[in-house]
Amino acid sequence: MKRLFLKCFIYAILIVFALEVYVRAFHLTKDYPSRYIDNYGVEKWVPNQSGFSVTGNRRQNFSEYHINNSGFNSYREYNPTKDKIEVALVGDSFIEGFHQHYYNSIGKKIENRIKDIDIYEFGYAGYDFADQLHLVHSYKKEFDLIDHVIFGLKFENDLTRGEYVVVKDRMRLETPLFKTLREIKILAYAQSIGIIDPVRKAPGKLISFFKGNNKQKTELTEEEQLLKDTENNKTYLKNFKNLIHLYGYDKRRYTLLIDKSKTPKMFLDYLDNNGFRYIDFSKALEASNKPTDLLYDKHWNNNGRSIIARLIADYINKN
Amino acid sequence: MVFNSLEFFVFLPIVFIVYWFFLKRTVKGQNLFLLLASYFFYGWWDWRFLSLIFLSTVVDYLIGLKIHANEEKHKRKLWLWCSVVFNVGLLGFFKYFNFFIDSWIDACHLIGYDIKSTWTLRVLLPVGISFYTFQTMSYSFDIYYKRLKPTKDFLGFAAFVSFFPQLVAGPIERASNLLSQILTKRTFNYEQCVAGLKLILWGLFKKVVVADGIAPIVDDIFSNYGNYPASTLVLGVTLFSFQVYGDFSGYSDIAIGTAKLFGIELMSNFKFPNFSRNVAEYWQRWHVSLSTWFRHYVYIPLGGSRVSKVKSVRNICIIFLVSGFWHGANWTFIFWGAFHALAFIPVFLMGRNTIYKNSVVGEHSIFPSLVEIGQVLLTFSIVTFSRIFFRSESITDAFNFIERIVSNFYYAPYYHPLGYRMVDYYILIFIFVIYEYIIRKDERSPFKFKSRVVRFIIYSIVIMAMLLFYDSSIDRSFIYFQF
Numbered sequence: 006m007k008r009l010f011l012k013c014f015i016y017a018i019l020i021v022f023a024l025e026v027y028v029r030a031f032h033l034t035k036d037y038p039s040r041y042i043d044n045y046g047v048e049k050w051v052p053n054q055s056g057f058s059v060t061g062n063r064r065q066n067f068s069e070y071h072i073n074n075s076g077f078n079s080y081r082e083y084n085p086t087k088d089k090i091e092v093a094l095v096g097d098s099f100i101e102g103f104h105q106h107y108y109n110s111i112g113k114k115i116e117n118r119i120k121d122i123d124i125y126e127f128g129y130a131g132y133d134f135a136d137q138l139h140l141v142h143s144y145k146k147e148f149d150l151i152d153h154v155i156f157g158l159k160f161e162n163d164l165t166r167g168e169y170v171v172v173k174d175r176m177r178l179e180t181p182l183f184k185t186l187r188e189i190k191i192l193a194y195a196q197s198i199g200i201i202d203p204v205r206k207a208p209g210k211l212i213s214f215f216k217g218n219n220k221q222k223t224e225l226t227e228e229e230q231l232l233k234d235t236e237n238n239k240t241y242l243k244n245f246k247n248l249i250h251l252y253g254y255d256k257r258r259y260t261l262l263i264d265k266s267k268t269p270k271m272f273l274d275y276l277d278n279n280g281f282r283y284i285d286f287s288k289a290l291e292a293s294n295k296p297t298d299l300l301y302d303k304h305w306n307n308n309g310r311s312i313i314a315r316l317i318a319d320y321i322n323k324n
Numbered sequence: 325m326v327f328n329s330l331e332f333f334v335f336l337p338i339v340f341i342v343y344w345f346f347l348k349r350t351v352k353g354q355n356l357f358l359l360l361a362s363y364f365f366y367g368w369w370d371w372r373f374l375s376l377i378f379l380s381t382v383v384d385y386l387i388g389l390k391i392h393a394n395e396e397k398h399k400r401k402l403w404l405w406c407s408v409v410f411n412v413g414l415l416g417f418f419k420y421f422n423f424f425i426d427s428w429i430d431a432c433h434l435i436g437y438d439i440k441s442t443w444t445l446r447v448l449l450p451v452g453i454s455f456y457t458f459q460t461m462s463y464s465f466d467i468y469y470k471r472l473k474p475t476k477d478f479l480g481f482a483a484f485v486s487f488f489p490q491l492v493a494g495p496i497e498r499a500s501n502l503l504s505q506i507l508t509k510r511t512f513n514y515e516q517c518v519a520g521l522k523l524i525l526w527g528l529f530k531k532v533v534v535a536d537g538i539a540p541i542v543d544d545i546f547s548n549y550g551n552y553p554a555s556t557l558v559l560g561v562t563l564f565s566f567q568v569y570g571d572f573s574g575y576s577d578i579a580i581g582t583a584k585l586f587g588i589e590l591m592s593n594f595k596f597p598n599f600s601r602n603v604a605e606y607w608q609r610w611h612v613s614l615s616t617w618f619r620h621y622v623y624i625p626l627g628g629s630r631v632s633k634v635k636s637v638r639n640i641c642i643i644f645l646v647s648g649f650w651h652g653a654n655w656t657f658i659f660w661g662a663f664h665a666l667a668f669i670p671v672f673l674m675g676r677n678t679i680y681k682n683s684v685v686g687e688h689s690i691f692p693s694l695v696e697i698g699q700v701l702l703t704f705s706i707v708t709f710s711r712i713f714f715r716s717e718s719i720t721d722a723f724n725f726i727e728r729i730v731s732n733f734y735y736a737p738y739y740h741p742l743g744y745r746m747v748d749y750y751i752l753i754f755i756f757v758i759y760e761y762i763i764r765k766d767e768r769s770p771f772k773f774k775s776r777v778v779r780f781i782i783y784s785i786v787i788m789a790m791l792l793f794y795d796s797s798i799d800r801s802f803i804y805f806q807f
Binding site: 019198 | 329330331334344345512514517518521743745748780781783784787788791792793794795796797
């Protein structure tokens, strides 16, 4: 019996080691860039890092990223001037675009469509509207030189708070423990493909088994759900107003990039009635014959990014 | 609880350690613990249906004693029929009741009578009912035919009926094999445990990589067969052949491997059926525990092949139809069984049904001969064609699927709607077939290589492949659970 356990233990260690070698050799998991909080309290990537972003078990999506001097993923450095036309794209991972080669970003695609324009991409995974406005507010001097600023806004996700504070959960990923764990590539890979999820869910399952699975989740009625949504929407709108009050919002230069199909009418009416400009991408994505999302996550694929770039380029040309 | 779940990988080591460290002294202790573990394993899915297993256990235990106690043939037969009626009744109620009612309503509708279904029941099919009822029936049959003496050890018998590795999807054991092992004290055997672990690993590979890997493609093709050309439909049913094989044989390997960990040897259930040279050989290699069950308890009692040719053909038709019906309450399975009967009968009439009984393809050489390749491809094609019935939701769908193959007979490359990279799956199937060919002579030793380094590399590749094809978004239950 001892022999069996000893051998199982040795084999387990060796196999984990072999898997680590395979994952590294075939670059099956993504590299994690380091993040930090700058002097203004803005969370961003540590400048001048490069690496590869990987999606899917079998590297179905593989792309290189490059963090520039400003701490954002882009092939260019950001030096806004009065003379040139510059556009800033501010948003979350959709704008950040780790899932694409950094020379094939939305910004680069816009630049390919419009001559003599510089697109600055301020994308950062998890940025909500508070992060975005706080960033622009913190670097006001630089942003004042930029001709257009376009904010990616997902109504339901990005307006859950009315004031910016550093998101401590994200910064916890920079602790030595998490950094060390990320260096174990097989662990990072296992996490990315969802194989660790059952372990996370296990305690809950065990509890429900012993409780007899009797407790059903109380589903809200249609009316209750509507009431809840209305309340949430009111809160989000309040947060929006609060954020623009706190950090400022230049209606002449700033534009929102939104998915109208997922934005409540109440908010759209507010934008229309108060002179907020926005670009709606829902119809353009829907009209596409080819898929616009990646296979393993809901980020835009090359086709999706091209459509977004076209919409923004058309908007810039018009304005 | 399913074998490819986290719960099982917590459950198994705990049961293993308690079984060998604390209960190795007495057979009673081992059996009591096996019984409790098995009931927990089954109850994890739905504890209410434990009562059915318990009822089936009690009834067949008592009937076994009754058959043995009576010397008069008609009384013995009467008790045997009690067992058959009880077990088939259980199956009939939970599995076939709605089928008969619906078929009756359909038949009435055909002749102009419209009947509203007020009898149709909303009953959940208890997992594994087709397997454990057949296992308990085999006990009564064996006592009736005096191949076996009944046990008075109720605990042992209950552990035999509910032995968790094979409880929900077989192999369907015979009491003569499994019960005798259950009633004897097991002692720890290192080699047996190692062999068990290897089989578990190989079974998981077949399930997680082969079966679950290609499942989304098969699902898409069968769900949208009306939109695809013949080439895609043929691809779909071919991949389904590998899916169902990987799924079920994977389950059997894990079951056999798990049983080995507890010092118990289960019968082989799959012997590389994809390398069969005719349909008869296929049935000697596919779901062996079920096909031998039908042979021993239906075909031979009906006279088998020792009666006239006509009666033998009738017997063949009966066992294939019953076998088809065993798989599910749907006309698709009956057609599937009938198709196999039609494919089997010519082989039987030519006297070629047992010629490959003791050999494998490429028996004396590394590579198969051209004739063997042709035979294997032909058999695989026949079996794969029959799977259209097996996989389709209804008999209409099955015939529409076939009609579509004929009427849209052209090639177009297949692209999965979610953009799955198809080349990955073609390479996977190719490597799987080649590897199975290499190990084709011993289904119980999937990693039989002399070099320890080679073995280790294969283990690590197998585990890496599981990660490469793991998909957390798909339903990972086993296909044969529904039977």
